[in-house]
Amino acid sequence: MTEQSLSSNVFSKILKAQKNEQTEHEIYTRLSVLSKESDSKKLFAHIASDEKGHYTFWKNYTKQSVKPNMFLVFLFLTIARIFGVTFATKLMEKGEENAQDFYSQIKSEVPEAKQIISDEEEHEEKLLQLINEERLSYVGSIVLGLNDALVELTGALAGLTLALQNARLVAVAGLITGIAASLSMAASEYLSVKSEQTQNDKSPLKSAIYTGITYITTVTILILPYFLMPQLFAALAVSLTCALLIILFFTFYASIAQDVPFWRRFLEMAGISLGVATLTFIIGYVVRNVLHITV
Structure with a gap:
């Protein structure tokens, strides 16, 4: 099949696919350099070669040369450096699911596209089997620090807000509580992982560090809103909004990196945090107005 025999709609889609393949070739080539494990390097180099082959395949139809989208290259490499290669590649493979839909739509006109679909599915399967980053091994420690901090601090801040009625006092009390709790959680995680070392290869010290840093x-x-905003209840509202944004971000990360359901995890974490905050807010009201305890 030649360029002339393609409809304008299909031709534009193929040209877009060609650019995507060139972009992914560039990303995987650079990921092969970025990766520290030899097996991952080889896999990324192999996928990069396949993507280049796909680019050449589409070029036979478009008769045009296209450049990679360097913004996407920069974006995914930045994501890989910050959040890990696993997250970046899985996020990119999520995009390839849409590409597979596209290939399925045009395979009646371009039967050879079936091989590209097969290649993309093989890429995803190999990535899932091979990639094993340290930060994913310690995601349980991160979740522990995150969940405990969100539940404990949103609850404490809500209760202290109504009980103390002073933004600076709430901030200082919350900071002291948070620091003490972060050290306690880190120590608990250290002892917990150490007691289970025969069952896993995780380092107790690294587990404690991940938990402590996430918590603090x-x-x-x-x-922070209580230090920056004099309006007490506005600070509480901003703090709770920040909690929801943290939950949103982490849930999105986990849904991509670990293939867990996004909405179920998000609603569960948000419901627990806001539920505890509501309960302690009521307790703060009782302490101040029923028991007449004021500061």
Whole structure:
């Protein structure tokens, strides 16, 4: 089949696919350099070669040369450096699911596209089997620090807001509580992982660090509005919004990196955090107005 025998609609789609393949070739080539494991390097180099072959295949139809989308190359490489190669590649493979739909639509006109679909499915399967990053091994420790900080601090801040009625006092009390709790959680995670070392290869120290850093980072974000905003209830609203955004971001990360359901995890975490915040807000009201305990 030649360029002239293609409809304008199919031709434009093929040209777009050609650019995508060139972009992914560039991304996987650079990921092969970025990756530290030899097996991952080989896999990324192999996928990059396949993507280049796909580009050449589509070029036979378009008779045009196209350049990669360097913005997407920069974006995915930045994501890989910050959030890990696993997250970046799985996020990219999610995009390839749409590409597979496209290939399925045009395979009646371009039967050879069936092989490209097969290649893309093979890429995803190999990536799922091979990639094993350290940060994913410790995602349980991160979840522990994140969940505990969100539940404990949103609850504490909500209760303290009504009980103390002073933004600075709430911020200081929340900070002290958060620091103490982060050290406690890190120590607990260290002892927990150490007691299970015969069952896994995780480092107790690294587990504790992941838990502690995640906890204190979450604490800092949640109490910051109380230091910056004199309006007490506005600070609480911003803090709870930050909590929801943290949950949203982490749930999205987990849904991509670990293939877990996004909405179920998000609603579960958000429901627990906001539920505890509501309960402690009521407790703060009782302490201040029923028991007449004020500061």
